[in-house]
Amino acid sequence: xxxxxxxxxxxxxxxxxxxxxxxxxxxxxxxxxxxxxxxxxxxxxxxxxxxxxxxxxxxxxxxxxxxxxxxxxxxxxxxxxxxxxxxxxxxxxxxxxxxxxxxxxxxxxxxxxxxxxxxxxxxxxxxxxxxxxxxxxxxxxxxxxxxxxxxxxxxxxxxxxxxxxxxxxxxxxxxxxxxxxxxxxxxxxxxxxxxxxxxxxxxxxxxxxxxxxxxxxxxxxxxxxxxxxxxxxxxxxxxxxxxxxxxxxxxxxxxxxxxxxxxxxxxxxxxxxxxxxxxxxxxxxxxxxxxxxxxxxxxxxxxxxxxxxxxxxxxxxxxxxxxxxxxxxxxxxxxxxxxxxxxxxxxxxxxxxxxx
Numbered sequence: 001x002x003x004x005x006x007x008x009x010x011x012x013x014x015x016x017x018x019x020x021x022x023x024x025x026x027x028x029x030x031x032x033x034x035x036x037x038x039x040x041x042x043x044x045x046x047x048x049x050x051x052x053x054x055x056x057x058x059x060x061x062x063x064x065x066x067x068x069x070x071x072x073x074x075x076x077x078x079x080x081x082x083x084x085x086x087x088x089x090x091x092x093x094x095x096x097x098x099x100x101x102x103x104x105x106x107x108x109x110x111x112x113x114x115x116x117x118x119x120x121x122x123x124x125x126x127x128x129x130x131x132x133x134x135x136x137x138x139x140x141x142x143x144x145x146x147x148x149x150x151x152x153x154x155x156x157x158x159x160x161x162x163x164x165x166x167x168x169x170x171x172x173x174x175x176x177x178x179x180x181x182x183x184x185x186x187x188x189x190x191x192x193x194x195x196x197x198x199x200x201x202x203x204x205x206x207x208x209x210x211x212x213x214x215x216x217x218x219x220x221x222x223x224x225x226x227x228x229x230x231x232x233x234x235x236x237x238x239x240x241x242x243x244x245x246x247x248x249x250x251x252x253x254x255x256x257x258x259x260x261x262x263x264x265x266x267x268x269x270x271x272x273x274x275x276x277x278x279x280x281x282x283x284x285x286x287x288x289x290x291x292x293x294x295x296x297x298x299x300x301x302x303x304x305x306x307x308x309x310x311x312x313x314x315x316x317x318x319x320x321x322x323x324x325x326x327x328x329x330x331x332x333x334x335x336x337x338x339x340x341x342x343x344x345x346x347x348x349x350x351x352x353x354x355x356x
Contacts, residue, residue, distance in 0.1 A: 002094035006121035010128040010141040013102030014070025025050035027104040033140035060275045075268035082301045086310040113148035124153040133158035134206035154316045155323045160213040164308035176296040186225045187257035191245045192265035194231035196238040203337030253288035262296035
């Protein structure tokens with residue numbers, strides 16, 4: 001008799017209809033990992049931001065063919081099904097089931113924990129669909145899970161440097177370039193969701209992981225391409241990490257570049273990829289004279305990506321420690337105190353910022 005293995009996929013979540021947008025935003029902005037102000041102030045800001053931002057966000061969701069809601073859950077369900085199929089091949093003696101735990105909308109983390117418990121899992125692997133670790137994403141999801149599920153689990157920390165993950169991104173980029181007609185004079189923008197600068201200064205390794213991963217991609221695309229790592233989706237008055245994606249697009253467009261833009265921190269299509277990268281920034285590129293503008297698709301169910309997730313899961317199951325980091329050891333430099341690995345194993349080299 002084999003084991004019952006539950007694989008819990010962490011993701012952000014998204015509103016399923018227009019009426020869900022405001023409560024979704026309220027859930028997002030009252031998370032102490034997102035807004036670090038004291039509770040009464042944080043709840044006040046969450047209500048204020050959700051009320052003021054909801055109308056424009058509803059319009060953006062309406063631009064997608066998803067009934068006024070986010071396509072993130074259907075995309076995640078497809079990834080879960082593909083991963084479950086792959087794990088069934090790799091673990092034929094065990095029964096594997098994938099569960100989805102969204103942080104800010106249904107199915108919530110708490111419900112996923114109840115479902116795992118009711119199923120009677122012998123082993124639980126927490127697998128974030130956030131490739132790079134951040135206290136605001138994986139860290140927040142782990143906090144919510146620990147409150148909802150008290151039994152031991154195994155956790156995959158992050159996987160930004162895994163070979164199949166990087167190669168899948170490169171393949172998506174090259175496919176987009178081929179589809180665009182193999183243009184010359186290319187500016188490849190590797191866009192990730194931004195963070196307030198304060199969070200990174202407080203020890204969050206997210207920016208370092210994004211830019212180190214970008215270095216790996218730079219070495220695998222044509223040498224004559226300009227490649228820039230940049231950050232999108234700025235919200236609020238705080239200073240955010242940069243350079244801002246919108247400003248880089250304007251700069252490269254004025255130079256007459258053929259722009260390829262790839263999401264490197266999102267593995268599923270949703271509002272930030274389909275609307276922000278696909279529509280809003282396209283208008284910026286056209287306004288400033290870009291020769292062309294091509295959005296690279298998110299990884300979705302790319303075979304290499306699913307294979308990598310399966311490998312991360314099986315390796316987590318075989319490890320003696322409850323948390324698997326990228327590559328089995330801690331990769332982040334020691335100054336990143338936000339890394340969840342409290343006992344560093346080895347120190348990585350300093351990040352080299354991608355050249356623009």
